Amino acid sequence: MNSKCEETPYFLGQRDQFVPRGLVTAHPLVIDRALGAEMWDVEGKRYLDFVGGIGVLNIGHNHPSVVAAVQAQLQKLSHACFQVVNYRPYLDLVQKLCKLVGGEEAYKAALFTSGAEAVENAVKIARAYTNRPAVIAFRGGFHGRTLLGSTLTGMSQPYKQNFGMAPEVFHTPYPNAYRGFTAEMALQALKELLATQVAPERVAAIIIEPVQGDGGFLSAPAEFLQALRGLTEQHGIVLILDEVQTGFGRTGKWFGFQHAGIQPDLVTVAKSLAGGLPISGVVGRAEIMDGPAPGGLGGTYGGNALGCAAALAVIDTYERDQLPARGEQLGARLRKGLLGLQVRYPQIGDVRGTGFMLAIELVKDDAARSPDAELTQQLIDEARSGGLLVIKCGVYRNVMRFLAPLVVEEEQIDEALDILEAALARVLG
Structure with a gap:
């Protein structure tokens, strides 16, 4: 050259x-x-x-705060694997996340590497807790590129192709005001799905983005999320809010679900959590998070020390500024x-x-x-x-x-x- x-x-x-x-x-x-x-x-x-x-x-x-935090952590510990030993950045980060999502309620969190990995583990946790197999997602939703993630994703191309699909996943329409599909119509469609395709007592979880990301930046009306929260509580279904893209200030609040005044059972986080370093997590009610038996959760790089240090710096900067x-x-x-x-x-x-x-x-x-x-x-x-x-x-x-x-x-x-x-x-x- x-x-x-x-x-x-x-x-x-x-x-x-x-x-x-x-x-x-x-x-x-x-x-x-x-x-x-x-x-x-x-x-x-x-x-x-x-x-x-x-x-x-x-x-x-x-961001200088993130760069400084990663440089400082790199001098101490870059990786150890949390399944081998505990280390402080992981423990400090899960505590911060539990307070951000759950407030004073009893919450726990587990850290992973990618958004899709967080989604997969949220489904595992919900299935372990409920002992039910089925999951309901929304048309137009995006939940990752793994086999389960692409099955949950409510778009055929380019994500599904000829990759096959994971079982026991159902889709229902998402509200779209521009196209005249109201929150009431979406709720009725969900109820029809539960009446015709999968009984509520077989559904482990419903997963939803408060604002669809790859699906076109459609916002779920507050009344729809509130009705969804009521329906899941009625049937003992775990409500998962996928905040991978909407989290950490993108919607004007820490998390998108906060606009509706609801409290989800599980929340998936990733993307802007660590300012560019790969880290993700599932944050949820303690009793649900404890659904899997010991050894059921993990991953070699999950909650890497450098990512944790970056995430702590991100949260501190968000709070300060x-x-x-x-x-x-x-x-x-x-x-x-x-x-x-x-x-x-x-x-x-x-x-x-x-x-x-x-x-x-x-x-x-x-x-x-x-x-x-x-x-x-x-x-x-x-x-x-x-x-x-x-x-x-x-x-x-x-x-x-x-x-x-x-x-x-x-x-x-x-x-x-x-x-x-x-x-x-x-x-x-």
Whole structure:
């Protein structure tokens, strides 16, 4: 390589040669460094990062508190495996998580490595506690890429393909106000499922995202989550809130379920828990968490000491800087800008989300408001050319989602909106 302009093609050639086609990368970039809400590629071009590692970097890239905590922990202990010995960062972190989720109630937590692993273990825990086999998930939901995770996921492509499915999993519709599917209709559909496909006494758990992530940033109305909580209590079903993407300030509160004023039985956490280091967890009522017998839970890297140290620094920074509340403020600013663009461009059929977890749905100019996946991809590509990174989601891949870090500056939100507006003008004229 003789110059920087030759570096990207070289690295992308490496990718084509050595990375399987099943692993897709949204943007044809090779990133060299990042800080806060900005990234620079190997050629030195700057980008506003409104993807945040798909919701992993609510605290931003390379936050100094996280970097310092990991460096300090690395000098003491990098890994020991919690199934072998106890170590303080793990114990301190599970205590923090139990207080954040359960308050003064008796809660326990177990740590793992990925969001999908947390989901799998939440299901194991629910099945062990109830001695029931079935799990109900929602259409459009996303719960990971493992066999059970992809079975729970309520989208056929690209996640299911020909991989097969785990047994005893059922799906029911999720509320979608834009498409006229109300909370009442979703609740009735769930009751019909329980009456026709799987009896309540066979259901171990219902798992739901308070705001669907990959499914298109649809928010579950508070009344729906409240009714769901009542139904699960009535039938002895464990209610699992998948907060892998919605957790840690993304919706304007610590966790998305808090908007509905309910208390779940189990909560899965990952993504923004540790500022980019791989760690996840299941946090739940002590009696339910104790459902599996000794040896039923674990994993070699679960609760790695470096990840625990990072997570403790993230939580401390959130508390010190009141980042969940900042997320609500930033979300209001971004929402106002997106609504302004919607007025000028009717192809933006819907602006939705909760807190700083926002998205726009792109539709065609027809009576059905048909999903426009082609336009969505064109806008993503044009935005990248202008220096803004965003990605798509939704069952039909026609939703553009925004997951900027909670440390983003207001001026950077305005800059991102300007870039998006210019992209709309170039694509739509």
